[in-house]
Amino acid sequence: MSPAVPLTELRQLLPPGPLLLAYSGGLDSRVLLAWLVALRDAYPGYSLRAVHVHHGLSPNADAWATHCQQLCDAHAVPLEVVRLRLTCGPRQSLEAVARQARYGALAARLAPGERLLTAHHQDDQLETLLLALKRGAGPRGLAAMGLRQAFAGGELIRPLLSHGRAELAAWANAAGLSWIEDESNADLGFDRNFLRHAIVPPLQARWPGFTQAASRSARLCAEQEALAEEIARADLALCRGDGASLALAPLASLSEPRRHNLLRHWLRQQTGTVPSEVQLRSIWPQLVQAQADAMPALQWAGGTLYRFAEALHQVARQGVLSPGTVSLTRDGLCRLPAELGWAGLRMCDRGELRLPSGSESVSLRWGLPGSTRLRPVGRGGSRPLKKLWQELGVAPWLRGRWPVLYYGEVPVAIAGKLVCEAGAPRPGEARAELIWVPPAA
Template identity: 50%
Template sequence: MSHHDLDQKVFSILDQLIHPGPLLVGFSGGLDSRVLLELLARYIRWRDGFSLQAVHVHHGLNPRADQWLTHCAQVCDSLAVPFMAERVEIEKKPRQSLEDLARQARYDVFRRALPKDGILLTAHHQDDQLETLLLALKRGSGPRGLSAMPEKITFSAGHLMRPLLSFNRQQLSDWAISQQLSWIEDDSNQDERFDRNFLRQKVIPLLRQRWPEITATASRTAGLCAEQETLLDEIAQQDLMASRHPDGSLRINLLEGLSSPRRHQLLRFWLRQQTGTVPSQIQLQKIWPEVALAREDAAPELVWQKGIVRRYQHRLYQVNTAIRQSQITPSVYPLLLDTPLVLPDGILTLRSDHSAGAQLRMPAEGEQISVAFNLPGSLKAHPAGRQHSRELKKLWQEYGVAPWLRSTVPVICYQDKVAAAVGVFICQEYCCPEDRSGLRIDWQPNS
């Protein structure tokens, strides 16, 4: 490909990738982002319905950071592209990577700046893809890590897109020179203490010398791994639907029939859905033998960075360890009919219902309704369909509500008597008679 037609190729990629609306471009001022900014500014000149804004993140890590900010503002001014800059402070703790912290800080800024349904565009290219792939190999990643960077993903309230992934750094550099663009050379890119720079300066030139097509073939590998990962996720999603209990836990007996690799994939998928990340491979491999299959009388658990995996009544739970004080002390909130009440763990509404769907009877005149959490376990309640009333702590056990979840179940009270534990039981004397209008419980927990 001659560098002269790079813009036409990128324009046709953009035509397929993006739709009219707000565009945000990450603009550091370096070669890659300078090329992308130029291409986008030209692109939207000939297309209707787009707005473009450049965002520069000032990390304050380089003595020349202020000069870079000024340069970026001037470039945007010359292109008539609105420019915003945000300063971030990075505090490095031991065993943390400065590269990772700077990247996280950058993406936090992008998240805040991206409008709803907007598109964030970054200038990652084939060489970045190869670097990411090699770093994933160093970390011992599976297909998910090796799928490196996809061209398009959902991000914040919109999408993140990388339209330059099919071009290498040399192609971008040739085009920038042919267009007489100016850009910043970041001297810290020479610092080989950073893994990415070491790969960029020492390893990749050597690989390319031996195999000139290495960036393109590595890109193809990443694409194949991404395809495999999508397929694995589809299978894990089916397994999750089949084995998940309504409270979000996994039924151990339904996991027993799965092969070990398939079970691991399901556990990985389930934990990623619950927490956004997964335990290390070593931790993951302990969940089944040490937690799920532990002795009957044991209370096994696996502690990892996002909480604890526990077993209760033949089910596996992911428990968030950051329990709020409000979940420990008893709390009571008055309830008004047909008025949503925002609680620490979700939104509760008691809706008037004139159909057969009503669950609770209407309150008698002067009968106050409230919702309570953490009621004493000695308090008694009489669920519909049961012979006798029982203590709450016994009912929680019988209905299989895990100890750490009990404090999050809203308990509806008429005066100071238990009328219902939301999603668990409704008490006999508070059930709505079939021929009467009553109340329907609408509970929307925070995920």
């Protein structure tokens, strides 16, 4: 007699609808396939299909794909085999690259309204928790894997998370199932395999309830992380500056732990990641507590943090843009380097510029030295560009990319900001306007 399938548990977890199984063909996903087929056959409203990711790392990978296809065909489960080509860059682990590629393939194939199911179980949860400890993770990392989470515009669910590997193996053997044994699972060079074979068994032998206790700890960390996120969202509403910046005054009123919590939340929203603990603790003293006339910046993997106009700004990593010049026509738009957009000079009765004379060349220049002097209209004297950027409120990360209009060798305007005496029209003179369309526009 085949062992019972926990249909009540599955129905509570999975409402009727389309299901997509990430099917490796190993023990865990083989059990989940059997359970889902039983669920589909016992109750109306469920549909099931599967995806097998062929990483191409094992000489047996083709045979595994054939095995999966045959089993799915036998159960009338449509299967898609996705073949990947993996490339490891410097300081990248094959485990991490394969995982990222696998989830990318699954995300691309998840249909609207479909739920993705993976066969992670309680022992996988323990390994994930131990790997997070190795990295020095906080509550978010120690929460390990959730039972369900948002994924690719849909939902990812792990129905086996309350079941241990030994329990699943016993069920599979009693049901007479066959499955794939991946030879790489015995390679202790992989961190997860090292934990699985060398670390976890002694822990479980010493403390038989260790795996279950670790799962409880992960759930508690997930609960604390959810609370921290809730607080961060409320704090972000109070500290939001112009655009996506953080205003310093309300930020300063928060306690240090609460401020760090908000910074993590804000930066994760902006970049999808967070700085290291050392970098996070450097933000306040290096940026906020720097001298008032300083323009401090903190570089990290997600880009650069700036303090500007009494706010913190996160700026994505920018390519190097050398100082340059481009000639403009006297009528019509001209493409600038990709980082600068489009620009042009055109006649306009209400324009603030004079038309250039026939002998004057027209150009846009960027990356000018801060010592370059301009004489704005009505100022009675020249000012260095560095001071003008500050007066005009141009952010430090934009200054090297902000165009200045020249007639010949004389600066006549800063795009969208001011006109110089040398570019001002005299009464009765024909007028022009400078049009600049930055990339964001």
